[in-house]
Amino acid sequence: xxxxxxxxxxxxxxxxxxxxxxxxxxxxxxxxxxxxxxxxxxxxxxxxxxxxxxxxxxxxxxxxxxxxxxxxxxxxxxxxxxxxxxxxxxxxxxxxxxxxxxxxxxxxxxxxxxxxxxxxxxxxxxxxxxxxxxxxxxxxxxxxxxxxxxxxxxxxxxxxxxxxxxxxxxxxxxxxxxxxxxxxxxxxxxxxxxxxxxxxxxxxxxxxxxxxxxxxxxxxxxxxxxxxxxxxxxxxxxxxxxxxxxxxxxxxxx
Numbered sequence: 001x002x003x004x005x006x007x008x009x010x011x012x013x014x015x016x017x018x019x020x021x022x023x024x025x026x027x028x029x030x031x032x033x034x035x036x037x038x039x040x041x042x043x044x045x046x047x048x049x050x051x052x053x054x055x056x057x058x059x060x061x062x063x064x065x066x067x068x069x070x071x072x073x074x075x076x077x078x079x080x081x082x083x084x085x086x087x088x089x090x091x092x093x094x095x096x097x098x099x100x101x102x103x104x105x106x107x108x109x110x111x112x113x114x115x116x117x118x119x120x121x122x123x124x125x126x127x128x129x130x131x132x133x134x135x136x137x138x139x140x141x142x143x144x145x146x147x148x149x150x151x152x153x154x155x156x157x158x159x160x161x162x163x164x165x166x167x168x169x170x171x172x173x174x175x176x177x178x179x180x181x182x183x184x185x186x187x188x189x190x191x192x193x194x195x196x197x198x199x200x201x202x203x204x205x206x207x208x209x210x211x212x213x214x215x216x217x218x219x220x221x222x223x224x225x226x227x228x229x230x231x232x233x234x235x236x237x238x239x240x241x242x243x244x245x246x247x248x249x250x251x252x253x254x
Contacts, residue, residue, distance in 0.1 A: 003101075003110025004117075011118040020084050024122060027080030028130030031072045036065050036137040061144030066152065067216055069134045073127075073159055074212050081123070081163055082187050085170055087180025088115060089244075093251055094178050108248045112171070116241060119167050124160040131156035151219040158215035165208045165233050166191060168240040175247040208233050 015021050043058050060068070092098050101111065135152040166187060173183035194209035204210045205228035214221045214229070 001110070003106045004114045006106070007101075007111050007114035008118055011115055015118075015122070021122065023080055023084045024126050025129075027077040028073065028126040029133060031076060032069055032130040032134035033137060035069045035072055036134065036141050039065055039068060040141045060142050062138040062142045062147045063145065063218065065138040065142050066134060066147045066218065069131075069138070070155065070159070070212075070216050073130070077163070078166070078188060078191050081166060082170060082184045082191075085119065085167060086174060086184030086187070088171055089174040089248065090178050090180040090183065098251075109245050112241065112245045112248060116168065116171060116244075120164045123163045123167065124157075127156045127160040127163070128153065131159075147218065154221075155215035155218055158211045161230070161233060162208055162211040162215075165211075165237055165240075168237045168244075172240045172244045172247070175244050175251070205229055206232050208236070 039060050046058070098111075131152045132149065135147055135149050139146045169190070170183060170187045173186055174180055177183055191209070194207050198204060198207055198209060198213075204213075204225055208229070210225065210229040211233065214226050
């Protein structure tokens, strides 16, 4: 428990120093505001460049604008999360930052769980804030049926769990290699190719990208499928954490 508390505080300090909080906040919150504003300004930007008939067809509802934000959260935030955290263990191994904690009796379980818990909480908070802001802006800027905060918070929670799984996978791969970029590229390929896998094979209950699909449905989810994918993803996270701890126990820190 002492190791967990010490490393949790350490991650908070390092996240401030290395601007990881800023990167994650920008990923979730900046696009929550910029997306609706840009969509609203799109007809003005395109005026004179395309026929007026086509401009009049650009008429987003709050629901469509919210789904546009979710598309950004999947496509762009993946890059922010993965590229900012891809060296979470490989960098510490390469820079011999684990020598001192190990010499003082720090337990690897506490180190791994502290790092994971810290970023899982951070992602969850950023996701809720981003979706809350986006809800306000899409309802304020666009006409049509309003998107409820309850619907958006449900989607935010599913996206948060999706990225918590991404962090767990990234941490495990980072413990396997001394090159963080290799772990990052592998995770990005996995995440970006998952939609194709779901189109080719009936694996909706097993592939984490199903969380993204269900989030886009804004409350109109398949409850049976949602329960299955929630159990699957939580199981994956637990297994990945166990594998990361097991691998880190075997790492030569000097």
